[in-house]
Amino acid sequence: MYEKTFPNKRFKLTLEFLQKHVSTSETIFDFGVPNPFSKIMEENGYTVKNTKGEDLDNDHTALQTEDYTVFTAFEIFEHLLNPYTILQNVKCDKLLISIPLRLWFSPAYRSKTDMWDRHYHEFEDWQLDWLLEKTGWKITDRLQFTHPVKKIGIRPLLRYFTPRYYIVVAERA
Numbered sequence: 001m002y003e004k005t006f007p008n009k010r011f012k013l014t015l016e017f018l019q020k021h022v023s024t025s026e027t028i029f030d031f032g033v034p035n036p037f038s039k040i041m042e043e044n045g046y047t048v049k050n051t052k053g054e055d056l057d058n059d060h061t062a063l064q065t066e067d068y069t070v071f072t073a074f075e076i077f078e079h080l081l082n083p084y085t086i087l088q089n090v091k092c093d094k095l096l097i098s099i100p101l102r103l104w105f106s107p108a109y110r111s112k113t114d115m116w117d118r119h120y121h122e123f124e125d126w127q128l129d130w131l132l133e134k135t136g137w138k139i140t141d142r143l144q145f146t147h148p149v150k151k152i153g154i155r156p157l158l159r160y161f162t163p164r165y166y167i168v169v170a171e172r173a
Helices: 008-021 036-043 061-065 084-091 126-136 154-158
Strands: 028-029 047-050 072-076 092-102 138-145 166-173
Touching: 008 036, 008 092, 008 166, 028 036, 028 126, 036 092, 061 084, 084 126, 092 126, 126 138, 126 166
Parallel strands: 028 047, 028 072, 072 092
Antiparallel strands: 092 166, 138 166
């Protein structure tokens, strides 16, 4: 998954945000297949359940059948065609979601070799806020942060001070 670069800063800040808002006694349903961050959560004492690779736009079975007290979706909503229905089907009262923010100087990401590795949505922060509000969630904390890259050029320079990620914690309204 991260053959050339490992997102150390993103994972560190996401874990700190998670630890601030979620107790290790809670059970996390981490939307998406097991991934490097799922492993980090487990290494830090969390009980984590994941989906099995089903098409999450069409199959919401796991949302309804798994037992969990916290729903997490770290960098997955941008891949979904309809995150609205996902949020309507979450059965717990707390969630954490992070997304890569839309960058005005960069096109939406699209892998040419992996159809699952494409961004259908490139959110602005207000769009995620509105989506949560419309589906009955109230944001209680949020954080934006940059993601600098070690390259030379105008876009890499802009990444030093333009927020790239947005993470929120919300509770049912």
